[in-house]
Amino acid sequence: MGKMSIRDKLALLSDAAKYDASCASSGTSKRGSRDGKGLGSTTGSGICHAYAPDGRCISLLKILMTNYCVYDCAYCVNRVSSNVPRARFTVDEVVWLTTEFYRRNYIEGLFLSSGIIRSSDYTMEQMVLIAEKLRAGGFRGYVHLKTIPEASPELIERAGLAADRLSINIELPTDASIKAFAPEKDPAGIRGAMGKVRLTKEDYGDRSYTGRRRGRFAPAGQSTQMIVGADKADDRDILGNATRLYGAYGLKRVYYSAFSPIPDASAVLPLVDPPLMREHRLYQADWLLRFYDFSLDEIVTRDAGGMLDLDVDPKLAWALQNRDRFPVDVNRAAKEMLLRVPGFGAKIVQRILKARRHGALSLDDIRRMGGRVKAATPFVIARGHHPGGRLDAADLRARFVKPQQMELF
Template sequence: MAKMTIQDKLALLSDAAKYDASCASSGTTKRGSRDGKGLGSTTGSGICHAYAPDGRCISLLKILMTNYCVYDCAYCINRVSSNVPRARFTVEEVVWLTIEFYRRNYIEGLFLSSGIVKSSDYTMEEMVRIAEKLRADGFRGYIHLKTIPEASPELIERAGLSADRLSINVELPTDASVRAYAPEKDPAGIRDAMGKVRLTKEDYAEKSFTGRRRGKFAPAGQSTQMIVGADAADDADILGTANKLYGAYGLKRVYYSAFSPIPDASAVLPLVDPPLMREHRLYQADWLLRFYDFGLDEIITRDNGGMLDLDVDPKLAWALANRDRFPVDVNRAAKEDLLRVPGFGTKIVQRILSSRRNGALALEDIRRMGGRIKQASSFVVARGHTPGQMLDGANLRARFVKPQQMELF
């Protein structure tokens, strides 16, 4: 068998990394250097891989260190029983690839994950060495490490001192599902590791008696990922778990990854893809929880089977079910009421609050600010506009649903 080139490894291990959705670089700033030397910055241009929540287009080299793995998680293409080609980067190869891609302005940083080889500590040590060597070589770009829950606290601490973001996947929405499909993983152990990351980050943020902080530990925080559709969990289960994780561990993001049947799939998993629209609605609902002051019970209840409406976004679904809260007067309403209007994002609401000091706003004024008037007009009063009977119409929902709603797969 011919020896694999670094290009062969890159093709195989970048493709294997596509199943991990936990990939964004918001919340970090450029790492400075006293002598003004160093490589690149996190705000350069490059190939677009994803969009950060703040709207920036980001580019990351997203790879696995190896797709060998001693675990046998049913949903993972790289599980030990899977019949797939295997490859493994050395520490030096990942460092070289990252810096060479960075010099050419192809990427803004590195997202590094890995299968488990030999042991959790052995694998985590290799990943940490990559991050530490990159920093020692002057790399100031973004680094996201997928940490291993079973790794020692010392290794996790070293990881956070070199990486901008750490992530530990909870894998599935419920403990029962993790035990069923990933029996070698311990849900309580995963949460314990997430808690230790939070405590370590808080410890580094505290000032010493001299008034100085110990250093920067994972300045972009930690994130996690849940697979959607591989088990029987409904959207209420998924969002309920996410809500608890945000509160308990101060996560920056929970990522939702729609399950797709993988090559050489396990017989215990479904063979039908869940609609990608479900994943999209979960992200929208997650946004309402984090930035719009919606309560979980407002977004989803067991009354509708615990599932989000696929035809309309969660905020619009809430507005249609709570018409007594509308119309909202854009020239008088409080911020919290404006945030409930379909078609109004946080930036639009802030612009409305600032602009209406100078005079009453019409729908056209809000359109110029970027508001989605087609959705909002049925729920607001503005200068020269009232929704009239539109808000009470039996066909109001039909105005927002296309006759043949396009399903994304």
């Protein structure tokens, strides 16, 4: 095979990076520059490639440094036994591409991952050098590095000092699945690396006796990804593991990636895609667990087979199963209960709490605030509205079921 051009490498290694969902730039502060030096910031405009957790559209150059890999993970298109074209960027090529794309306002930052070549430390050092060279050249955009769990603590520390976010992918929901599909990876080692990142970040955040912090380590925190549908784990397994990861390692996000059959797929993996709606429901349930004070047992139970309802969103599913908790009076109910009303998101609830101080609210008032009144109507009391017997209707659930519905809170 002849020498590949940078353009050919970019086409191959950007396509190979599409299987990693864990790229978002929420949580970092603006890298301002009062002296006018440096390149850009994390808040510039450009073409959109991803959505941050806070809803911002962001544009990232999302590539692998290389798709060569010494590991043989069954779910990975780049595993050593996979018959796919291979390529590798040099450190300077990635620095040049990122800088040039940024100058042209095509991107707002870099998401960099890689297969493992030679060793974990060698690969991690190459990725860290890319981030360090970008910063040394004045690059002020967002940098997200995929961290290799087996890499040395010194390299992880350097990575966090150069990058805005670090991510270490757990990949599969259970230790048994990791051992079955990625026998060269150690689940305990992955969690240990997450713990080291958290401790290092906390160490850098501690103030000295002078009131100063040691430095700026991964200000946007760390994230991880779990593949959904490649193994037999149910939604309760997945969300339970996510809850533990959030609590133990202070993760900013757990990303859920619906498995899709990959080129030259391993025979041990399923040949059928899981429904994309399952991935969507997991994100909705994750949001309820983190920001709406729902417990895992409220969202998904073993009695339901450990799976989320694909036809209705998890908040609506809970409301339908707990009709005795409704209707809720929007003019009197506590914030905690208003957050459990289908169609009411956190922002709408805040608007309701503020507006009702000045008078009783009607459904039209809430509609003007942005509330999804159609979803909320059977579950609330408002000025001029009482649901009557709607909560007892046998077909209430059926009224909400729509093919390919993609609800937002």
